[in-house]
Amino acid sequence: MTDDVLLTSRDSGVLTLTLNRPHRKNALNGELWDALREQFTVARDDDEVRALVIAGAGGAFCAGADLSGGVATGHPLDRMRKVNEIALLLHELPIPVVAKVDGVAVGAGWNLALGCDMVVATPGSRFSQIFAKRGLSLDFGGSWLLPKLVGLQQAKRLALLAEMIDATEAHRLGLVTWVVEAEEIDGFVADLGKRLAAAAPVAIRQSKALLNEGADSTLPAALAGEARAQSVNFATADTRAAFAAFNEKREPEFTGEWALG
Known part of the structure; x- marks a missing residue:
């Protein structure tokens, strides 16, 4: 409190x-x-x-x-x-x-x-x-x-x-x-x-930012922002966890951890 x-x-x-x-x-x-x-x-x-x-x-x-x-x-x-x-x-x-x-x-x-x-x-x-x-x-x-x-x-x-x-x-x-x-x-x-x-924290944060920014941007600028965001998402453990969970027919557990290196 x-x-x-x-x-x-x-x-x-x-x-x-x-x-x-x-x-x-x-x-x-x-x-x-x-x-x-x-x-x-x-x-x-x-x-x-x-x-x-x-x-x-x-x-x-x-x-x-x-x-x-x-x-x-x-x-x-x-x-x-x-x-x-x-x-x-x-x-x-x-x-x-x-x-x-x-x-x-x-x-x-x-x-x-x-x-x-x-x-x-x-x-x-x-x-x-x-x-x-x-x-x-x-x-x-x-x-x-x-x-x-x-x-x-x-x-x-x-x-x-x-x-x-x-x-x-x-x-x-x-x-x-x-x-x-x-x-x-x-x-x-x-x-x-x-x-x-429970959602993928990095992806959710980026989607929120993209929507807020998109309200005042052009379509080309929004698309460029989406491309940058997806590149970041693919560098997290969450994307791999989601793909594995899909193949194994279970719910994924998201951490937002950086998975490069």
């Missing part, structure tokens, strides 16, 4: 981070921002971590930035630089990241979920780009994420009207990967995390 505001647990290569300010619907204050930065760095640098799950405690995912204390002191650009660094840390994590959403995910809290690679939500979950109703504009990567995920017109609808939408609508728009009953979501996410953690 990092501290009381962010609970951490590990199981079979999966690191789970649980936002733990249920009395504020897990709204992000300075302490929680710092804890997220610390644990995103751990997830990036620890080779034993092969998948990350982000969840919320107490029937909410995250109500965005905590505004209960009024306007914070210090220059806004300095505060936003800190927020932006954490958003970039999340986006650049090489491992797969799953958001487990039960309850509200609004503002920066929704963009925290959208910054993950997959989003699992319960039918009762609700989502809003609440910023406009607070006299604010998008942050935590929302202006970049939304148009890529839903297109420009739907992104403007969500941002400018700040509507609250349900999980069914979020799934229809492609902002939620799966909608799972509340009593089933724990098992669903646990199984998903184990499947991701």
Whole structure:
């Protein structure tokens, strides 16, 4: 456990981070921002971590930035630089990241979920780009994420009207990967995390990077990146393990070990 505001647990290569300010619907204050930065760095640098799950405690995912204390002191650009660094840390994590959403995910809290690679939500979950109703504009990567995920017109609808939408609508728009009953979501996410953690780590990391880069690249550049990535994959023990397992009709065990030399 990092501290009381962010609970951490590990199981079979999966690191789970649980936002733990249920009395504020897990709204992000300075302490929680710092804890997220610390644990995103751990997830990036620890080779034993092969998948990350982000969840919320107490029937909410995250109500965005905590505004209960009024306007914070210090220059806004300095505060936003800190927020932006954490958003970039999340986006650049090489491992797969799953958001487990039960309850509200609004503002920066929704963009925290959208910054993950997959989003699992319960039918009762609700989502809003609440910023406009607070006299604010998008942050935590929302202006970049939304148009890529839903297109420009739907992104403007969500941002400018700040509507609250349900999980069914979020799934229809492609902002939620799966909608799972509340009593089933724990098992669903646990199984998903184990499947991701059991995958070939070097290949999975490269596929994630290729997809992220491909969103802003040309086809020739994407193909060149794929060629480089496959060359790296063939130099690991995982490719040989997969071929052997296929021939022997069993599941492979992946380590990501370098196999040249």
